[in-house]
Amino acid sequence: MDIVEVILNDHHEQRRRFALLDEMHQCEPSDLEPVWKQLRILLEVHAKAEEELFYPALMELGTGAGGKDSAGDETEDAIHDHNEIRDAISDVSAHPTGSQQWWDAMAKLNEANGDHMAEEEREGLTDFRQHASLELRHRLGLSFSIFESAHAGGIESHDIDPDEYVHEHE
Template identity: 55%
Template sequence: MDITELILDDHHEQRRLFAILEQIDRAETGVLSAIWGRLSTFLELHAKAEEEIFYPALLQVGIAARRTGRVEDETLDAIHDHNEIRDAIAEAGRHRVGTDDWFAAVTAANLANSDHMAEEEREGLTDFRRLAGLPRRHQLAVAFAAYEARNYAGVKPVDQDPAEYVRAVEEKLPTTEQPPTTGSGSLSVGSLKPN
């Protein structure tokens, strides 16, 4: 088991559920509501699981490999994307299911999510496979699967400031006793121990 594969599996399911929504007649509001309820809960849970498990690990291995700027940029972008997805989900919740405004909000969620998945698959997941060994990816996969299973009914959607998220994660990472290097581009204090 590999966390990058679990994330890709989730992406496939998200794409499938959006495709199902696109094929349901707008008059079938009960069906639209049921599918959207499942999908929106899943999108929020997936984002939160990534924020709790995947992105802290990506930052850790990227900084240890001296790719700080790259993994910080990828993480900042991902958190921003998660906020856009949550905001579109919240917007859909302000409209009656099946209306033009509801469909516009669902489409906005689909577009934000599609952009996020494409970038994550091209950048973050690829970098993580290169930087983290299979035992670490397996360990994180177990944690990721357990997190999603424990929270299958949903999580509280909360937008996060991307820079503050990165700063808070980096502050929790183990540091060496060496003083911080200036001009490294890192948002944190100190250099990290390789894992």
């Protein structure tokens, strides 16, 4: 169990679920709801697990990758992205499932999440792979998987101040 692989697998699953929803435009709201609920939980729990486990370790070991000057810069940007994703989730949830407004909000969520994943894969995950031992990656991978399993029913999500987060973990 490697935290980098666990995160990449989650990213794949997120992309798969957005693709599934793309194929469900003609479905009833009652069919869309469970798929949306699972995606929402996956996105929220994944972000929280990264904030609890991955980013503190990245800030301790990382030096910057993908054009970022430091692990702190990578992390600050990622926390900002998580807030955008949380806000987009709230926007989707504010509209009747399956309405045009819901689909429009879903497209914005998909874009925000896709941009974040691509950036994280170029920056934070690359930086971590280059500096973390396999033992640490394994230990954090187990912890990440346990965290996600423990919160499979969902969590209460809230925005985090990126500057305060980085300052707390420096």
